[in-house]
Amino acid sequence: MTRTAMLAAALLATVATPVVAQADPVASAADAALTQDRYAWDFVEGVTTEVGPRQAGTEAEQRGRDWAVAWLKRNGFVNVADEPFEMDTWVPGDTHKAEILSPYAQPLVIQPLGNSASTGPDGIEAEVVEFENVDALRAAPDGSLEGKIAYISHSMTPTQDGSQYGFAGPARWVGAGIAASKGAVATIIKAVGTDYHRNPHTGGTSFPDGVEPTPAGALSLPDAANLERMFDRAQGTPIRMKLTLTPRRLGMTTSGNVVGEIVGRDPSLPPVLVACHLDSWWNGTGAFDDGAGCGIVAAAAKHAASGAQPLRTIRVLMAGAEETGLWGSKAYSAAHIDEPIAVGLESDFGADRIWRFESNFREANPALHARIASAVARFGVSNGTAVATGGADIDIARDQKTAIIDLQQDGTRYFDLHHTPDDTLDKIDPVQLRQNVAVWTQVVGILANEPGAILPR
Amino acid sequence: MTRTAMLAAALLATVATPVVAQADPVASAADAALTQDRYAWDFVEGVTTEVGPRQAGTEAEQRGRDWAVAWLKRNGFVNVADEPFEMDTWVPGDTHKAEILSPYAQPLVIQPLGNSASTGPDGIEAEVVEFENVDALRAAPDGSLEGKIAYISHSMTPTQDGSQYGFAGPARWVGAGIAASKGAVATIIKAVGTDYHRNPHTGGTSFPDGVEPTPAGALSLPDAANLERMFDRAQGTPIRMKLTLTPRRLGMTTSGNVVGEIVGRDPSLPPVLVACHLDSWWNGTGAFDDGAGCGIVAAAAKHAASGAQPLRTIRVLMAGAEETGLWGSKAYSAAHIDEPIAVGLESDFGADRIWRFESNFREANPALHARIASAVARFGVSNGTAVATGGADIDIARDQKTAIIDLQQDGTRYFDLHHTPDDTLDKIDPVQLRQNVAVWTQVVGILANEPGAILPR
Numbered sequence: 001m002t003r004t005a006m007l008a009a010a011l012l013a014t015v016a017t018p019v020v021a022q023a024d025p026v027a028s029a030a031d032a033a034l035t036q037d038r039y040a041w042d043f044v045e046g047v048t049t050e051v052g053p054r055q056a057g058t059e060a061e062q063r064g065r066d067w068a069v070a071w072l073k074r075n076g077f078v079n080v081a082d083e084p085f086e087m088d089t090w091v092p093g094d095t096h097k098a099e100i101l102s103p104y105a106q107p108l109v110i111q112p113l114g115n116s117a118s119t120g121p122d123g124i125e126a127e128v129v130e131f132e133n134v135d136a137l138r139a140a141p142d143g144s145l146e147g148k149i150a151y152i153s154h155s156m157t158p159t160q161d162g163s164q165y166g167f168a169g170p171a172r173w174v175g176a177g178i179a180a181s182k183g184a185v186a187t188i189i190k191a192v193g194t195d196y197h198r199n200p201h202t203g204g205t206s207f208p209d210g211v212e213p214t215p216a217g218a219l220s221l222p223d224a225a226n227l228e229r230m231f232d233r234a235q236g237t238p239i240r241m242k243l244t245l246t247p248r249r250l251g252m253t254t255s256g257n258v259v260g261e262i263v264g265r266d267p268s269l270p271p272v273l274v275a276c277h278l279d280s281w282w283n284g285t286g287a288f289d290d291g292a293g294c295g296i297v298a299a300a301a302k303h304a305a306s307g308a309q310p311l312r313t314i315r316v317l318m319a320g321a322e323e324t325g326l327w328g329s330k331a332y333s334a335a336h337i338d339e340p341i342a343v344g345l346e347s348d349f350g351a352d353r354i355w356r357f358e359s360n361f362r363e364a365n366p367a368l369h370a371r372i373a374s375a376v377a378r379f380g381v382s383n384g385t386a387v388a389t390g391g392a393d394i395d396i397a398r399d400q401k402t403a404i405i406d407l408q409q410d411g412t413r414y415f416d417l418h419h420t421p422d423d424t425l426d427k428i429d430p431v432q433l434r435q436n437v438a439v440w441t442q443v444v445g446i447l448a449n450e451p452g453a454i455l456p457r
Numbered sequence: 458m459t460r461t462a463m464l465a466a467a468l469l470a471t472v473a474t475p476v477v478a479q480a481d482p483v484a485s486a487a488d489a490a491l492t493q494d495r496y497a498w499d500f501v502e503g504v505t506t507e508v509g510p511r512q513a514g515t516e517a518e519q520r521g522r523d524w525a526v527a528w529l530k531r532n533g534f535v536n537v538a539d540e541p542f543e544m545d546t547w548v549p550g551d552t553h554k555a556e557i558l559s560p561y562a563q564p565l566v567i568q569p570l571g572n573s574a575s576t577g578p579d580g581i582e583a584e585v586v587e588f589e590n591v592d593a594l595r596a597a598p599d600g601s602l603e604g605k606i607a608y609i610s611h612s613m614t615p616t617q618d619g620s621q622y623g624f625a626g627p628a629r630w631v632g633a634g635i636a637a638s639k640g641a642v643a644t645i646i647k648a649v650g651t652d653y654h655r656n657p658h659t660g661g662t663s664f665p666d667g668v669e670p671t672p673a674g675a676l677s678l679p680d681a682a683n684l685e686r687m688f689d690r691a692q693g694t695p696i697r698m699k700l701t702l703t704p705r706r707l708g709m710t711t712s713g714n715v716v717g718e719i720v721g722r723d724p725s726l727p728p729v730l731v732a733c734h735l736d737s738w739w740n741g742t743g744a745f746d747d748g749a750g751c752g753i754v755a756a757a758a759k760h761a762a763s764g765a766q767p768l769r770t771i772r773v774l775m776a777g778a779e780e781t782g783l784w785g786s787k788a789y790s791a792a793h794i795d796e797p798i799a800v801g802l803e804s805d806f807g808a809d810r811i812w813r814f815e816s817n818f819r820e821a822n823p824a825l826h827a828r829i830a831s832a833v834a835r836f837g838v839s840n841g842t843a844v845a846t847g848g849a850d851i852d853i854a855r856d857q858k859t860a861i862i863d864l865q866q867d868g869t870r871y872f873d874l875h876h877t878p879d880d881t882l883d884k885i886d887p888v889q890l891r892q893n894v895a896v897w898t899q900v901v902g903i904l905a906n907e908p909g910a911i912l913p914r
Contacts, residue, residue, distance in 0.1 A: 049686040052563025063562070105520070106509025106742070109878065197654045198878040222881035226742070229506040229882075285563070285683070421566060421655040424679035425686075 025307025026445030027375065033303045034379070034438035041430055043071060043295030044351075047278075048285040048425045055282040056321035057089030057253040064278050068258045068294070068318050075302065077260030077316065085331035087321050089253040090115055092202075092282050093246035098188065098217065101125065101240040104230050108223040110188065111283060112245045113172060114204035114324050116216040119186065123244030124149075124215070126185050130231050134170045134178065143183050149241055150179035150187045153228055158194045161356075162349060162411035168192050176216035177207040186215040186243050190224035195416035198222050202281050203419045204324055215245045255279070255320035257328045260298075262305045264313040264448060270342040270402075271313035272447045274301060274440070275329075275393040277322035277348060284423030288414070292428055292436075293347035294318050300440030310448035312342060319393040322348070323419075326392050333396035343447050343454040344390055344397025345405045347440070350417070352410040353432045354439045358384040360404045361455045368454065372405075372446055379439050384408065403455035405447075407439055482764025483902030484832065490760045491836070491895035498887055500528060500752030501808075504735075505742040505882045512739040513778035514546030514710040521735050525715045525751070525775050532759065534717030534773065542788035544778050546710040547572055549659075549739050550703035555645065555674065558582060558697040561687050565680040567645065568740060569702045570629060571661035571781050573673040576643065580701030581606075581672070583642050587688050591627045591635065600640050606698055607636035607644045610685055615651045618813075619806060619868035625649050633673035634664040643672040643700055647681035652873035655679050659738050660876045661781055672702045712736070712777035714785045717755075719762045721770040721905060727799040727859075728770035729904045731758060731897070732786075732850040734779035734805060741880030745871070749885055749893075750804035751775050757897030767905035769799060776850040779805070780876075783849050790853035800904050800911045801847055801854025802862045804893065807874070808885045809867040811896045815841040817861045818912045825911065829862075829903055836896045841865065860912035862904075864896055 047054075047067055054064035065082045072080045098110040126149045131137040133154040152175045156168035169192055176187035191201035200218040207213045219227065230239055258278060264271070276293035280286020301314040319328030357376050362369045362385070373383035388406035390397050397404050410432075417423045447454060504511075504524055511521035522539045529537045555567040583606045588594040590611040609632045613625035626649055633644035648658035657675040664670045676684065687696055715735060721728070733750035737743025758771040776785030814833050819826045819842070830840035845863040847854050854861050867889075874880045904911060 045686065049683055049690060050561045052557075052561070052683075060563075104507045104509070106517075196879075196881075196883045197656065198881065199655055222879070222883050225883055226506055226509075226881070229502065233506060422653075422679070424653075424655065424683070426653045426679050426682055 026304060026442060026449065029303040029306045029445060030438045030442035033299065033441045034434055037299050037303065037434045037437040039075065039299035039302050040292070040295035040433050040437050043298055044287055044291040044428060045425055046071060047291045048287045052285045053282045054278060054280045054286055055091060056279040056324040056327065057087050057250065057255050058091060061255060061279050061320060065256050065258050065320065068278055072258070072260035072298065078263055080260040082256045082258050083335065084254050084256040085327060086252045087255050087327040089250040090324060091248050091250060093118065093248050095121065095244050095246040096217070097123065097244040098219065099242045100230065101242055103234055103237050108227065109198045109200060109220045110217040111200040111202045112247045113176065113202055113216040113218060115206060115213060116245055116247050117213040118246045118248065119215045119244050121244070121246055123242050124185055125240060125242045127238045128241050134175055137175060137178050140182055145179055146183035148184055149243060150184040151227065152187070152189045153224065154190060156192055156194055156415060158412050158415060160410055160412050161408060162414060165415065172203050172205055172218065174206065176205045176214060177211055180207060180214040181211045184214060188217050188219055191218040191220055193221060193415050193418060193420065196221050197422060199420040199422045201419045202283060215243060217243070217245055255327060257320050257332050258318040260316045262301050262310065262314040264310045266311055267313055269312045270340040271315040272444055273315050273317060273341040273344045273394065273397065274444060275317040275319060275344065275346040277319040277328065277393050279321050279323055281323055281419050283421045285425065286423060287425045288350045288417050288423045288427055289419065290348045292351035292433060296347045296436045296440055299437045300444045303437065303441040304445035304448055310445065311451060312448045314444060314448050317393065322392050326395065329393045329395040333399045336396060337399060340400060341396060341402055343403035343405060344394035345407065346391035346393045347436070348391045348393060349409040349411055350414045351428045351433045351436065352413065353435045354379070354381050354407045355410050356382050356384040356408040358386045358388040358406040358408065360388045364455055368450065372443055375442050375446060376439050379435060381439055405443060407443065409436065483761060483899060483906065486760040486763045486902060487895045487899035490756065490898045491891055494756050494760065494891045494894040496532065496756035496759050497749070497752035497890050497894045500755055501744055501748040501885060502882055503528065504748045505744045509742045510739045511735060511737045511743055512548060513736040513781040513784065514544050514707065514712050515548060518712060518736050518777060522713050522715050522777065525735055529717035529755065535720055537717040539713040539715050540792065541711050541713040542784060543709045544712050544784040546707040547781060548705050548707060550575065550705050552578065552701050552703040553674070554580065554701040555676065556699045557687065558699055560691055560694050565684065566655045566657060566677045567674040568657040568659045569704045570633065570659055570673040570675060572663060572670060573702055573704050574670040575703045575705065576672045576701050578701070578703055580699050581642055582697060582699045584695045585698050591632055594632060594635050597639055602636055603640035605641055606700060607641040608684065609644070609646045610681065611647060613649055613651055613872060615869050615872060617867055617869050618865060619871060622872065629660050629662055629675065631663065633662045633671060634668055637664060637671040638668045641671060645674050645676055648675040648677055650678060650872050650875060650877065653678050654879060656877040656879045658876045659740060672700060674702050712784060714777050714789050715775040717773045719758050719767065719771040721767045723768055724770055726769045727797040728772040729901055730772050730774060730798045730801045730851065730854065731901060732774040732776060732801065732803040734776040734785065734850050736778050736780055738780055738876050740878045742882065743880060744882045745807045745874045745880045745884055746876065747805045749808035749890060753804045753893045753897055756894045757901045760894065760898040761902035761905055767902065768908060769905045771901060771905050774850065779849050783852065786850045786852040790856045793853060794856060797857060798853060798859055800860035800862060801851035802864065803848035803850045804897070805848045805850060806866040806868055807871045808890045808893065809870065810889045810892045811836070811838050811864045812867050813839050813841040813865040815843045815845040815863040815865065817845045821912055825907065829900055832899050832903060833896050836892060838896055862900060864900065866893065
């Protein structure tokens with residue numbers, strides 16, 4: 001299309017949809033991405049099909065990095081690198097079994113939590129004691145769980161903003177540690193999730209200093225419901241379980257952060273950092289969490305630079321080993337703390353549509369905040385008043401106290417899939433994925449062409 | 458309620474809903490069941506919680522029979538018995554793994570098909586060759602699969618009447634036998650199902666006489682889609698898989714049919730036989746298939762007799778070992794072939810609403826057919842023109858060439874759950890379950906009070 005034709009098209013478009021400034025190459029690129037982006041799908045289809053699960057610190061994660069490095073180079077990114085770091089690596093092992101022995105013998109579907117200890121291959125047998133939530137567990141007297149398996153039944157309901165994770169998550173995050181400190185031989189939880197499929201949600205748990213890690217696992221929600229019915233029916237008769245989980249610690253292994261750039265016209269300016277994580281739990285293929293996020297940020301970087309070279313460099317960070325302790329994010333910040341970034345953004349909440357824009361400079365740089373909010377409104381994105389804090393993969397933005405933007409994705413079904421075997425490519429809606437890319441293109445394009453400081457000091 | 462009050466209520470009801478004959482105790486019982494039935498849920502909740510999976514021919518199935526016998530007695534059935542028969546028993550074993558070795562190394566989720574042979578604990582490694590359907594596999598030259606694993610990718614779409622099972626089912630039913638006859642070392646199929654969860658649909662497969670059984674398994678649909686993308690991307694590079702499936706044959710073991718009766722006023726008349734099956738595949742808890750069906754038929758028998766003792770006996774048959782070869786249905790027919798039944802009906806297609814009534818006496822006994830059709834219309838059940846042929850558990854009705862009724866359940870989501878780990882209690886909608894019980898109560902009540910032959914000779 002010639003420039004004259006573009007202007008004519010822009011005038012026509014202005015009549016039809018007055019918000020869209022088609023002559024602006026960034027806006028044009030965002031509009032095109034909405035219907036035509038292929039980068040994001042290509043990335044997430046590729047990494048889930050050709051690599052699959054990418055458990056942090058393992059050879060599979062290394063294959064994921066090699067794949068991502070090749071993808072970035074093939075798609076025109078420069079300064080592509082795999083920046084290694086060392087991490088303390090946990091792997092799930094092969095045997096994940098929970099079996100009710102009495103009074104209602106039957107197997108239940110379980111998966112270990114990250115950092116779970118092993119029961120050994122022969123498993124352990126113990127009575128299961130139910131707690132409705134972490135507070136009830138905290139209230140149990142010290143030593144009262146000696147020889148018992150603690151079960152935490154705290155439920156989760158879906159929310160668009162994902163805020164229920166904060167409410168339901170502690171059952172997984174700290175439950176096993178609390179139970180272990182009271183003598184429990186193991187902890188099982190109702191998976192922190194909102195679906196009813198027999199695919200448990202794993203995720204990291206942690207044990208306080210001085211508390212020896214115990215075996216810890218998540219039951220799928222149908223299995224948790226079954227166990228709870230057993231408690232109702234047994235009327236005090238002890239429920240005995242055999243639990244066999246065989247995770248292992250590998251000690252220190254090498255992971256890495258994959259980085260790549262679209263170099264700006266003025267490389268001396270602090271870059272725009274767009275981040276995601278490349279590792280996944282072993283049980284899924286890491287499509288929603290977070291292959292899609294890596295596809296989105298890389299696609300946005302490409303599109304934002306498609307019309308004209310941006311002023312600032314756009315740097316993509318595909319962090320390693322997020323799931324098991326934000327190892328990559330911390331390592332990246334440590335390695336690059338002295339290289340100021342202009343702003344940090346992360347995509348790590350699935351692949352459903354972006355519905356709200358937030359920044360941490362609404363007060364400090366209201367003009368820029370308003371300009372971005374206005375530019376993304378045509379994609380159905382509202383102007384949020386919360387202060388953006390960024391995600392797990394942009395520790396460096398918090399450590400540098402720089403500008404942060406959160407592009408909130410719809411999380412209504414995120415916890416149907418989060419950390420489960422069901423986190424597979426088929427769950428991604430290509431239309432919503434492209435809406436993500438369009439919004440990201442718009443935002444990254446504005447930021448990368450902003451001459452002044454994003455967050456004035 | 459006095460009889461006068463009942464008549465008054467019936468008159469009022471006639472004004473409001475002219476089709477409903479409230480004074481008819483059967484209709485009243487059916488109406489009450491629609492909102493108040495507790496038997497069906499009690500049965501299916503109980504058997505799934507207190508017994509769980511009931512693989513045919515195993516100790517778990519025996520526990521299921523013991524449980525059902527106790528339930529029937531507790532709920533007032535008489536002549537309750539567990540009628541044993543011998544069967545050739547297959548069990549799934551403990552190891553079910555499929556791993557792509559190259560070019561895109563990653564694990565896939567698989568479960569063995571019934572009658573699958575074992576790979577041995579060390580598994581087998583071979584190239585995978587794709588066939589779009591059974592016809593394509595049939596067209597492969599003899600010997601062309603020597604040393605290969607055949608993969609059949611035939612898809613299934615949901616249908617209300619379940620008819621897609623006939624279209625997609627052969628991939629499972631006969632695919633492995635055909636592949637084995639052409640030299641394949643194993644067969645894997647895209648699970649015959651309509652969901653996208655990583656819970657493969659198992660089910661029986663069979664090998665022709667003279668063809669040695671091979672290992673055979675079903676990939677979940679997300680895994681099948683992943684494998685198909687690998688074929689697209691590999692562009693001819695062989696896809697190699699390591700397959701480890703360790704099912705075993707136990708030889709002859711004892712299973713049984715659980716029976717119980719509501720005795721009629723004239724026990725000399727042939728009874729109404731209502732059937733289901735009590736066994737399930739090992740991987741789910743047999744809620745949809747077929748704990749619900751057993752709950753529905755037992756509940757209907759109770760309700761149909763709740764207003765007044767029926768003329769004919771209502772006999773409940775909870776067949777054993779349906780899934781692995783209709784062993785119970787055949788054994789029941791063999792044992793009882795000389796005891797004429799009036800009519801046979803089966804519930805074995807989930808727990809969603811009944812939408813169509815069919816009989817095999819629409820022509821031979823049009824008055825009764827019309828009466829039943831009219832009586833169930835108020836529950837939203839249409840009058841079907843197909844000739845009822847009955848289900849797997851009522852061989853005796855076909856063998857005796859007696860009357861058969863099919864109460865067709867909505868199968869739109871049946872093949873989301875069929876033969877998967879996801880066949881659990883939470884999938885049952887209590888409202889639709891009660892609609893089943895109401896329709897069954899109405900139909901069984903009419904039949905049990907019919908003085909003449911249902912299917913005149």
